[in-house]
Amino acid sequence: MIPDKAPREDVYLVHDLKKESHVPSFEKYKELYLKSVENPTEFWGDVAKGYFWKSKHTGPFLDYNFDVTKGKVYVKFMDGATTNICYNLLDRNIHEKKLGDKVAFFWEGNEPGDELKITYRELLQRVCKLANVLKSLGVKKGDRISIYMPMIVELVVAMLACARIGAVHSIVFAGFSAESLSERILDSQCSLLITADGFYRGDKLISLKVIADDALEKCKEKNFSIQKCIMLKHLSKECSAPSPALGSQSPPAKRTCPNLQQERKETVKKARPLPQIPWNPEVDLCWHTLVEDASDECDPEWCESEDPLFILYTSGSTGKPKGVLHTISGYMLYTACTFKYVFDYQPQDVYWCTADIGWITGHSYITYGPLANGATSVLFEGLPTYPDVSRMWEIVDKYRVTKFYTAPTAIRMLMKFGDEPVRRFTRKSLKVLGTVGEPINPEAWLWYYNVVGEKRCPVVDTFWQTETGGHVLTPLPAATPLKPGSATFPFFGVVPAILNESGEELEGPNEGYLVFKQPWPGVMRTVYGNQERFETTYFKKFPGYYVTGDGCRRDKDGYLWITGRIDDMLNVSGHLLSTAEVESALVEHEAVAEAAVVSHPHPVKGESLYCFVTLKDGCEYGAALEAELKKKVREKIGAIATPDYMQNAPALPKTRSGKIMRRVLRKIARNERDLGDVSTLADSTVIEQLFQNRCCTV
Ligand code: PRX
Numbered sequence: 001m002i003p004d005k006a007p008r009e010d011v012y013l014v015h016d017l018k019k020e021s022h023v024p025s026f027e028k029y030k031e032l033y034l035k036s037v038e039n040p041t042e043f044w045g046d047v048a049k050g051y052f053w054k055s056k057h058t059g060p061f062l063d064y065n066f067d068v069t070k071g072k073v074y075v076k077f078m079d080g081a082t083t084n085i086c087y088n089l090l091d092r093n094i095h096e097k098k099l100g101d102k103v104a105f106f107w108e109g110n111e112p113g114d115e116l117k118i119t120y121r122e123l124l125q126r127v128c129k130l131a132n133v134l135k136s137l138g139v140k141k142g143d144r145i146s147i148y149m150p151m152i153v154e155l156v157v158a159m160l161a162c163a164r165i166g167a168v169h170s171i172v173f174a175g176f177s178a179e180s181l182s183e184r185i186l187d188s189q190c191s192l193l194i195t196a197d198g199f200y201r202g203d204k205l206i207s208l209k210v211i212a213d214d215a216l217e218k219c220k221e222k223n224f225s226i227q228k229c230i231m232l233k234h235l236s237k238e239c240s241a242p243s244p245a246l247g248s249q250s251p252p253a254k255r256t257c258p259n260l261q262q263e264r265k266e267t268v269k270k271a272r273p274l275p276q277i278p279w280n281p282e283v284d285l286c287w288h289t290l291v292e293d294a295s296d297e298c299d300p301e302w303c304e305s306e307d308p309l310f311i312l313y314t315s316g317s318t319g320k321p322k323g324v325l326h327t328i329s330g331y332m333l334y335t336a337c338t339f340k341y342v343f344d345y346q347p348q349d350v351y352w353c354t355a356d357i358g359w360i361t362g363h364s365y366i367t368y369g370p371l372a373n374g375a376t377s378v379l380f381e382g383l384p385t386y387p388d389v390s391r392m393w394e395i396v397d398k399y400r401v402t403k404f405y406t407a408p409t410a411i412r413m414l415m416k417f418g419d420e421p422v423r424r425f426t427r428k429s430l431k432v433l434g435t436v437g438e439p440i441n442p443e444a445w446l447w448y449y450n451v452v453g454e455k456r457c458p459v460v461d462t463f464w465q466t467e468t469g470g471h472v473l474t475p476l477p478a479a480t481p482l483k484p485g486s487a488t489f490p491f492f493g494v495v496p497a498i499l500n501e502s503g504e505e506l507e508g509p510n511e512g513y514l515v516f517k518q519p520w521p522g523v524m525r526t527v528y529g530n531q532e533r534f535e536t537t538y539f540k541k542f543p544g545y546y547v548t549g550d551g552c553r554r555d556k557d558g559y560l561w562i563t564g565r566i567d568d569m570l571n572v573s574g575h576l577l578s579t580a581e582v583e584s585a586l587v588e589h590e591a592v593a594e595a596a597v598v599s600h601p602h603p604v605k606g607e608s609l610y611c612f613v614t615l616k617d618g619c620e621y622g623a624a625l626e627a628e629l630k631k632k633v634r635e636k637i638g639a640i641a642t643p644d645y646m647q648n649a650p651a652l653p654k655t656r657s658g659k660i661m662r663r664v665l666r667k668i669a670r671n672e673r674d675l676g677d678v679s680t681l682a683d684s685t686v687i688e689q690l691f692q693n694r695c696c697t698v
Helices: 026-038 040-048 085-095 120-136 153-165 178-188 208-221 287-292 328-342 360-372 391-399 408-415 442-452 531-538 579-587 623-636 662-669 685-692
Strands: 062-065 074-077 103-108 114-119 144-148 168-171 192-196 199-201 204-206 228-232 284-286 308-314 322-327 350-353 376-380 403-406 432-436 459-462 496-499 510-516 546-554 560-565 569-572 575-578 592-602 606-615 645-648
Touching: 026 040, 040 062, 040 328, 074 328, 085 120, 085 153, 085 328, 085 360, 103 120, 103 153, 103 391, 114 120, 120 153, 120 287, 144 153, 144 178, 144 208, 153 168, 153 308, 153 360, 168 178, 178 208, 178 308, 178 322, 178 623, 192 208, 208 228, 228 287, 284 287, 308 328, 308 360, 322 328, 322 531, 328 360, 350 360, 350 391, 360 376, 376 391, 408 442, 408 606, 432 442, 442 459, 496 546, 510 560, 531 546, 560 569, 569 606, 575 579, 579 592, 579 606, 579 623, 592 662, 606 623, 606 662, 623 645, 662 685
Parallel strands: 103 376, 144 168, 144 192, 168 308, 192 228, 228 284, 350 376, 350 403, 403 432, 432 459, 606 645
Antiparallel strands: 062 074, 103 114, 199 204, 308 322, 496 510, 510 546, 546 560, 569 575, 592 606
8 A cells, every 4th residue: 555665756855854753764654654553552552651541441452343234333442541631731741741831832812912821830720720610610521511712722721621620622613603603502412601702803803702692592592501601801801800791790809820811911902892791690600700719720530531522513414513522542642643743743843733723623733732742832813814914924933933734725825925925034943834624736735835835844734534533644744755735645553445436445546435444543433412423424335444525546656635525515715514504504594495505616715615596486686685695604604604606596407306416516607518417407408597697706
């Protein structure tokens, strides 16, 4: 599967890293890889030796079944061992590795000059305080806690406080709507919500608490009540003065440990409107008041390896999001190990991942992986284009970032502005550049490599999913010769295969379904509350394999190239959306009888949404209705799902059995007349009408 020799032509290999690298050659990668797949117990057992276990595993080191025809699908790593992931990330690094005074995060706010830093020791104190608060509110091991917060240090504090007491966090990206938040709270029956007053994204105010309250109302309509909602004041950070909105909960005058928000240094303070904070004294609690008197010591709850760590929702092709469940030990080992090797982590590194913690990339590669390694990271609240398009490179120079991880959509967007905004800053600290979230086109890859990295920095194109927990196909920076646009080879412990429609494994250069043949520690364990959906989605199509839902090509040198989703999902700016999810939002509008959504290529976002809508009799299509429909989708899902193109479709192309022919709609959206076989079409006159009505802005 992996070639003996790396190819010589058309490849990029940077030699500067070899001296300090964990894996300095392709041969070394191959040696470690073979060990990891032939003897996973020994390989992961060695990784596990670096972490703290309260007690040893009681079952086999690895136990699993990937074959639905043989019974329940399950994966267990180190079953029965007891540990605590928060202890391993913080206490172990502070006490064993003596990293207490090392900076865990440099936080950089939306506004340049708004910043703070926090050491490992301070982070532990704050986590313990909140953990004690959660316990005092009755939160117990296994309880689900919903977190809906901006990109601030307290988001990390909240997730680790849950992990410390064995509670299961379910973080909802702060760009999601009230409807999406309520759907996620309901699905995992969360007992408590942690949120903030609001935040600014560039110039735009997001009133999180208002949206959170709306979500809680929607839960009530479905007969479910959250018991408590903790709100952090991020925008109105002065907590010493009693806030009228907080009613009687004015914080005590004397503080032993000032709140983090007050420690922010703001060199340039911008006058900004503050959000309205609706307050319900029966449910709402002020974060600052609660943590004020809480102890900054909290014994960790010793949990078992396969106890749940978190739930993170990802789009599902049926339209209903799936609660991907990850468990403690396997996820810890895998995120720690991938972080170490894929970014070739060294103790003096300053690492920066630009993702939001609300997505899996932020979970694995802002919080868990970097902290497990004792790394120093930048945590950025803002946007790459605010206040100008140099912001990223300014931050790179400011903190002397060595390892940088972002998404192809951000690279393509910045590329539009040319090289000058990049060259304004030196970027000389950079050593490794990473990408994630969607296929990267070679043009963007080369710009990232040549202009941003000045040919000094390897680009690691990491392919993975919410479900995989961590990188599964990826180069290693000093070992793998790179081909622009290829995620290259599997990470340790991962065994990919390419299958044809009949489920046969294809050898050599070929294209088909990307699957994995055996588990690695970070693979998801189930869909929360729905084992059947877990098995149907990932294991039914090809029994014995984990099915990614992505297509993949293997070239003559054995390199793997992701060709994109092969189900009804699309990837907008690195965010997966299901067409069904958007269609169901559209048909909720009273004027819409039917809707079909397809993917349309987009120069910056990768893909965009093209919607065909059929109106009910008597309803009229026009700009006002289009605006209403876009708003409807934003309200139901969030701004990331806003359709780019919308077209009136008096009728949709359907087969005789009534199935919408999306393949044909994709061609119409792209104005491609070669429709392939349309013999199953019930009424072919529909097609010409749709070509005539094409959305004129495409
Ligand atoms: O289609 C693949 C694409 O993103 C999907 C996973 O999305 P999500 O669960 O939201 O996680 C995104 C961050 C890990 C995959 O099924 N994808 C992710 N990374 C790449 C990619 N496609 C091509 N190349 C990548 N490097």
